[in-house]
């Protein structure tokens with residue numbers, strides 16, 4: 263027998279658990295309704311939504327956020343496959359209550375009340391493409407999702423992963439400005455993967471444990487705009503010119519290295535999910551009021567003459583509470599900075615024009 267679309271959507275709703283838990287029934291269980299269960303769930307902690315949760319990044323990111331003790335409620339939104347992902351992840355015996363939301367008509371429901379929204383929605387690169395080649399598809403996706411955020415959770419912290427980050431963050435800012443909700447402290451482009459890679463590659467060269475290494479990576483998130491400040495690595499160390507060239511090139515092209523290795527099957531997903539969770543956790547610790555939470559991110563900034571720039575920021579109860587200056591740069595880094603700014607200016611303007619046109 264054919265299922266009516268309302269039967270189908272109710273079934274999806276029940277499986278994905280996106281309805282209010284008070285109204286949920288266990289399907290066909292007969293004997294016990296979820297209504298009767300004693301668990302309340304989501305007592306303390308933050309409410310987090312992932313938009314693009316069924317994707318290559320979204321799925322491991324959802325799993326890792328379900329493991330994060332700072333999360334009490336986890337909303338998983340995508341235009342495909344969220345019922346399955348939600349059902350699967352909701353069986354993990356960790357504290358966060360998971361709910362799934364499928365398709366544009368459930369976007370607003372997914373966003374209401376959220377305190378942190380993480381966005382890995384959008385298409386990834388294939389070999390031979392630049393991140394900017396993703397602009398035409400991803401710009402529209404980011405605009406729609408940010409319109410939803412402006413309407414349903416205007417005070418949420420937004421972690422934007424979708425590429426090209428150098429343009430999608432300005433797009434998000436313009437959407438929020440139009441809606442009258444823009445707060446530069448709450449919009450952060452995620453460049454954490456560049457830092458994660460830099461820490462790994464530098465540790466490899468120096469023979470150190472990557473967990474002990476801290477490399478500031480500033481600028482943006484594409485090619486020459488990714489500017490590792492090797493003169494500021496902690497613990498303090500020195501590199502030969504050959505090592506500097508090797509490391510700068512590898513950090514700037516780490517994404518392409520993965521895209522080529524995946525040979526058409528997408529870009530970094532697992533290391534990105536790890537980096538996204540590391541960054542989201544820092545944002546949540548900041549929101550909780552922890553002192554001294556500092557990470558690199560691409561934010562509205564006055565560190566250079568550009569309106570957006572990635573650098574170290576201190577995260578707190580209101581989001582980005584302080585943007586650190588770049589610190590002393592050597593000649594190599596000063597020259598890299600000029601190249602980065604030139605490309606960044608074009609990418610930022612492209613994002614702004616997409617909304618203002």
Ligand SMILES: NC(=O)c1ccc[n+]([C@@H]2O[C@H](COP(=O)([O-])OP(=O)(O)OC[C@H]3O[C@@H](n4cnc5c(N)ncnc54)[C@H](O)[C@@H]3O)[C@@H](O)[C@H]2O)c1
Nearest residue numbers: 314316317318319341382383384385386423424425455534
């Ligand atoms: N910032 C970074 O460091 C970084 C790192 C890796 C990847 N990325 C970017 O992240 C994005 C996602 O990569 P991926 O590998 O997960 O791709 P993917 O194709 O595996 O997953 C993307 C998901 O987004 C969903 N989606 C598409 N349109 C949507 C919409 N309108 N609303 C909600 N969801 C929607 C898709 O259904 C899919 O599930 C890409 O743009 C990629 O370039 C950024």
Ligand SMILES: O=C(O)C[C@H](O)C(=O)O
Nearest residue numbers: 387425516517518529530
């Ligand atoms: O390289 C890509 O396209 C994905 C991402 O930006 C990355 O750095 O891995």
